[in-house]
Ligand code: HEM
């Protein structure tokens with residue numbers, strides 16, 4: 001087996017775009033918009049819908065990942081680094097699920113489902129930091145940014161420094177050649 005299943009490939013790159021979009025818009029648009037700005041509600045609608053879609057797609061992707069055959073783990077000749085790579089891949093799942101869980105917990109504590117999707121008309125909380133999951137959401141976001149940067153750098157190291165064509169494992173083509 002030389003490549004991941006094509007459905008996993010599509011979902012990997014789609015989820016990468018969605019997660020990076022959620023991180024950037026969450027930090028620079030949503031969190032930067034005060035609660036008394038009329039745009040806050042729209043921004044929350046977009047962010048929460050995106051977050052829930054990411055959660056659903058990640059669950060589906062994980063099930064497909066666990067039930068399809070995939071290439072053996074890349075070997076760079078160092079047992080420690082090989083183990084770290086496996087760990088980093090599972091940590092990516094864990095941190096994305098952590099973002100979704102802390103986001104949902106914060107939203108529920110703040111009564112957001114009724115305000116944002118139910119049109120209750122109740123005012124938004126002035127500051128989300130009074131809800132403990134808000135701090136977790138921000139901290140996990142910072143860790144996820146670092147891990148994604150490391151993950152992309154590692155992929156480029158494989159592809160360009162080692163020249164082992166690792167990127168093609170997460171792309172389309174003959175899986176058995
Ligand atoms: C932005 C969020 C991203 C997430 C959450 C993510 C997640 C993952 C995970 C969990 C795997 C392990 C295989 C699996 O379980 O399906 C993987 C593999 C891979 N990713 Fe990402 N990824 C992201 C972004 C990127 C980026 C930006 C690149 C490249 C620049 C990249 C390149 C790759 C490659 C080449 C593999 C295959 C590695 C191998 O075969 O060992 N990923 N990714």
Ligand code: HEM
Pocket residue numbers: 019022023024026027030031032033047048050051052054096099100101102103104106107128129137138139141
């Ligand atoms: C992978 C999915 C998600 C990503 C990448 C993400 C990303 C972010 C980021 C980067 C921030 C700003 C953090 C900071 O400035 O410290 C944020 C804030 C927030 N997120 Fe998420 N999020 C995700 C899922 C969710 C979900 C599922 C919900 C709720 C259903 C949610 C609700 C919120 C709320 C209420 C805020 C606070 C806004 C504020 O402080 O004004 N997020 N998110």
